[in-house]
Amino acid sequence: MDARDELLKLDNQLCFALVTAARNVVAIYRPILEPLGLTHPQYLVMLALWERAPRALGELADELAMESATLSPLVKRLEAQGLVTRARSASDERVLELGLTDAGRALRAQALDVPGRVMEATGMSVAQVAAVRDGLAPFAGRRIA
DSSP states (O other): OOHHHHHTSGGGOHHHHHHHHHHHHHHHHHHHHGGGTOOHHHHHHHHHHHHSOSEEHHHHHHHTTOOHHHHHHHHHHHHHTTSEEEEEOSSOTTOEEEEEOHHHHHHHHHHTTHHHHHHHHHTOOHHHHHHHHHHTTTTSSSOOO
16 A cells, blocks of 8 residues: 555545534534523624624625525524515615524524533633634635535
């Protein structure tokens, strides 16, 4: 067996490590987000809107590296929960603007505990989480066609 054969082992695959890690991280978040009434993708939407709202659906989709068609049903569910508003832009009716309701803004206070609980669940420090996040930078924050 040569070095190329070794590279074909499942445990040596970057894609396998990333997929497994992503699945496990989402599983860690699930019970932490459940009391907030959020799924992991909804939490990501709320994080982005807590940083800046209102914003256009397309802009948010780009920031979250999601397709607008995938994001739209998530946003509709958040609207049904009374956390998000959806409205056509006054300056361009083709643009759907997303904002926060009072309840959506208030939920942020409850979410302040989420990062600490995730670190507690993983046994990682802020520095360790930052190192892993920074190590994933070549793969994160952009859609590859």
